[in-house]
Amino acid sequence: MKPDLYTVILAGLVHATLQLGVGTLLLLYHASLGKHVRRKTRELVTNYILGNGFLTALAVAGAGFIIYIVCQRPMNPAMLTIVVGVLVGLAVSVWAFYYRMGKSTELWLPKSIANFINRRAKLSDSNTEAFSLGMLACFAEFPFTLILILVTANSILALPQALQILAIAIYALLSVLPLAIMRIVVRKGQTVVDIQRWRIKNKNFIRVISGIGFMVLAGFLLVFKILGA
Amino acid sequence: MLEAKVLGISAGAGEKYAEKVADKIAKWAERREEVTQADIDAQIAKEVSRYSKDLAFVYKNRGKII
Numbered sequence: 020m021k022p023d024l025y026t027v028i029l030a031g032l033v034h035a036t037l038q039l040g041v042g043t044l045l046l047l048y049h050a051s052l053g054k055h056v057r058r059k060t061r062e063l064v065t066n067y068i069l070g071n072g073f074l075t076a077l078a079v080a081g082a083g084f085i086i087y088i089v090c091q092r093p094m095n096p097a098m099l100t101i102v103v104g105v106l107v108g109l110a111v112s113v114w115a116f117y118y119r120m121g122k123s124t125e126l127w128l129p130k131s132i133a134n135f136i137n138r139r140a141k142l143s144d145s146n147t148e149a150f151s152l153g154m155l156a157c158f159a160e161f162p163f164t165l166i167l168i169l170v171t172a173n174s175i176l177a178l179p180q181a182l183q184i185l186a187i188a189i190y191a192l193l194s195v196l197p198l199a200i201m202r203i204v205v206r207k208g209q210t211v212v213d214i215q216r217w218r219i220k221n222k223n224f225i226r227v228i229s230g231i232g233f234m235v236l237a238g239f240l241l242v243f244k245i246l247g248a
Numbered sequence: 249m250l251e252a253k254v255l256g257i258s259a260g261a262g263e264k265y266a267e268k269v270a271d272k273i274a275k276w277a278e279r280r281e282e283v284t285q286a287d288i289d290a291q292i293a294k295e296v297s298r299y300s301k302d303l304a305f306v307y308k309n310r311g312k313i314i
Contacts, residue, residue: 038314039314042313042314043314045313046313046314049254049306049313052253052254053250053251053253053254054250121312123309123312123313124312124313124314125312125313125314126314128314133314134311136314137311137313137314210254210255210256210302211254212255212302212305212306215305215309215313216305
């Protein structure tokens, strides 16, 4: 049980290092602070975080259901070997092209999708729209997070039933942890400019940590689920 | 003006900055035969940085968050 729980926690932390959700939240803050009173901005941000966490939890539950339907139990070592290969590939991808070149935090996203998210962030005036924006940011990050969700769902299936819902909640909470931290930091008085400066300054560090996280998760699965099976 | 509001700069100060920067940019552009959008953006960022470093930062990083 312990390796499975640790896998969920590790996957959640790796998910937390990815930056699309954080960047979109920054856009929402920037757009909202110029238009609304602070209380309204706080409501929008809360709904954004809830939307992001909701889709993450839903994706994990859905992935678990699909794995159960297809395999009747957690994935076998052969399938997990493919998962490990994808994790290693994503680690290299994160190091190589997660961020675009230049002194900014522009991501790998196609420009049309980045512009669409930008537009949606500017037009999010209601709680429902902010919630949907959170879900959109979560969905747009799927190329990098889907494998983490799959790994988490697989580990959750191996847990006792009583712990499965808790494990889904733990993963969702860990994945939105940076968003919650940003909310607290802005509440304490930091501006969006301070946060963006911090992101640019620490961009390479975050990228390295993220890639290492993917590698460590791959190693964890290899040792405990494939070789230890 | 929106950016100024986000950064907590008063509306009056924001308008003053905008007027002064617009004057400077107009004079700068008059001395040149051709200018590109990138030239104008860089010059605006340079002029705005005289009044507010944060505002200049926001202007330089527009569209570069994600």
